Amino acid sequence: MQKINEILSFIKDQYKTDDFIPLHVPRFRGNEKKYLNETIDSTVVSSVGAYVDQFESMMENIVEVEKAVAVVNGTSSLQVALRLAGVKAGDEVITQALTFIATANAIAYNHAEPIFLDVDLDTMGLSPKAVSEFLEEFGELREDGTYNKNTGKKIAACMPMHTFGFPVHLDEMITVCDNWGIPVVEDAAESLGSYYKGKHTGSIGLIGGFSFNGNKTVTCGGGGAIVTNVLELGKHAKYLTTTAKRPHPYEFFHDELGYNFRMPNLNAALACAQLEMLPKFLEEKRNLAQEYAEFFKSINIKFREELPDTKVNYWLMCLELGDKEERDNFLKLTNENSVMTRPIWTLMFRLPMYEHCHRDQQKNAIFLEERIVNIPSSVR
Numbered sequence: 001m002q003k004i005n006e007i008l009s010f011i012k013d014q015y016k017t018d019d020f021i022p023l024h025v026p027r028f029r030g031n032e033k034k035y036l037n038e039t040i041d042s043t044v045v046s047s048v049g050a051y052v053d054q055f056e057s058m059m060e061n062i063v064e065v066e067k068a069v070a071v072v073n074g075t076s077s078l079q080v081a082l083r084l085a086g087v088k089a090g091d092e093v094i095t096q097a098l099t100f101i102a103t104a105n106a107i108a109y110n111h112a113e114p115i116f117l118d119v120d121l122d123t124m125g126l127s128p129k130a131v132s133e134f135l136e137e138f139g140e141l142r143e144d145g146t147y148n149k150n151t152g153k154k155i156a157a158c159m160p161m162h163t164f165g166f167p168v169h170l171d172e173m174i175t176v177c178d179n180w181g182i183p184v185v186e187d188a189a190e191s192l193g194s195y196y197k198g199k200h201t202g203s204i205g206l207i208g209g210f211s212f213n214g215n216k217t218v219t220c221g222g223g224g225a226i227v228t229n230v231l232e233l234g235k236h237a238k239y240l241t242t243t244a245k246r247p248h249p250y251e252f253f254h255d256e257l258g259y260n261f262r263m264p265n266l267n268a269a270l271a272c273a274q275l276e277m278l279p280k281f282l283e284e285k286r287n288l289a290q291e292y293a294e295f296f297k298s299i300n301i302k303f304r305e306e307l308p309d310t311k312v313n314y315w316l317m318c319l320e321l322g323d324k325e326e327r328d329n330f331l332k333l334t335n336e337n338s339v340m341t342r343p344i345w346t347l348m349f350r351l352p353m354y355e356h357c358h359r360d361q362q363k364n365a366i367f368l369e370e371r372i373v374n375i376p377s378s379v380r
C-alpha cells in the first residue's frame with residue numbers, strides 16, 4: 001500500500017505522538033475522581049445508591065425516554081430487553097450477522113434462536129428490505145404474532161444494531177415490523193449520542209439497550225442501561241434486574257425469575273461523571289472525524305460519514321477499503337507501526353454456536369466484512 005506512510009504520519013499527527021496509538025481509550029478529565037471518592041467515603045458502593053438513581057435520570061434526559069434502568073453491562077441490558085419484549089424459549093429473533101457477539105448471545109441467553117438477515121451497505125446495520133423480503137417469504141401472521149412457516153416458531157422480536165454509532169433506517173424498520181406485529185428491540189450499545197431524525201437511538205423501538213464498557217464512547221468500567229418509553233416495561237426492567245423481590249422492609253419474597261444485574265453505585269458514580277462529559281466527547285470526536293474525512297478524501301480512500309437525517313456519535317471511525325487484500329495489507333502495516341486498527345467482526349454465522357442458524361444471502365454483510373476497518377477514534 002503506497003499511501004501507508006502518509007496515513008501513519010497523519011494519524012500520529014492527530015494524536016501528537018510516536019508511541020502506540022490504541023483504537024479507543026477512555027478519558028477521565030471531569031468529576032470522575034471526585035464522585036468516586038465521595039462514593040468510597042460514603043461506604044455506599046454496591047447495588048443501590050444515589051449515583052445509580054442519578055445515572056438513570058441522566059440517561060432518561062439524554063435519550064429522552066420515560067424510563068432508564070442501570071444494569072451491569074450492555075449484554076445484560078439486551079438480554080432483559082428481549083425478555084421484556086416477549087421473547088420466550090423456542091422463539092426466533094431477527095438480527096444482523098454483522099455485529100459484535102453480544103447481540104446474538106443476548107438472544108441465545110433467552111433460549112431463542114437468531115435469524116441472521118443482511119445489512120444495508122450505507123448504514124452497515126440491519127436492512128429493512130431484507131427483513132421485509134424474509135417476512136414476505138417465511139412469515140405467517142397469526143392472532144398472537146408472526147410465525148416462521150418453515151420452522152413453526154414464533155418470530156418474537158427484531159433487533160437491529162446501530163453499527164459503530166451509524167443508525168439503521170429506523171422508520172422503514174419500524175414500518176415493516178409493525179406490519180407483522182413484531183416488536184423492535186434496539187441494540188444501541190454503540191450509539192450513545194447518535195440520532196435518527198432528531199430522536200436518540202434506542203428510544204425509537206419498543207425498548208433498547210446501551211453499553212458503558214471500557215471501549216465505548218462513555219464508560220464506567222462496565223455497565224449498561226435499558227431504556228423505554230413504556231413506563232410499565234421500564235418498571236418491570238428494574239424489578240427483574242434487581243432479583244424480582246417484592247418490596248418489604250425485611251421479608252424476602254421473589255415472585256419471578258429475576259437477575260442480579262444491578263450496576264454498583266461505584267460504577268454509577270463514574271458513569272455520572274462521564275455522562276457530564278458526553279457533549280464534549282461528541283464534539284471532539286466530530287472534529288476528529290472531520291479531519292479524517294478531509295484527509296482520506298484527498299488520498300481517495302472512503303471514510304464513512306453520517307447519512308442525511310442522522311447524527312452519528314463517531315464511536316469507532318471506519319474506512320471502506322477496495323478489497324480484502326487491501327484490507328489485510330492495511331491491518332498488517334498499521335498494527336506493525338504502532339497504530340492500532342481492526343477489521344469489522346467475523347459474521348455471526350461463521351461462529352460454531354451460530355453456524356446452524358437460518359440466514360439469507362448476506363451479500364452486503366460479506367462485502368463489508370472484507371473491506372471495513374476501524375481506525376484510532378479516542379477523544380484526543
Ligand SMILES: *Cc1c(COP(=O)(O)O)cnc(C)c1O
Pocket residue numbers: 073074075076078099100102103161187189190210211212213223224
Ligand atoms: C459493546 C456491545 C454490547 C454490549 O457489551 P457489554 O460489553 O456487555 O457492555 C452489545 N452489542 C454491541 C453491538 C456492542 O458493541
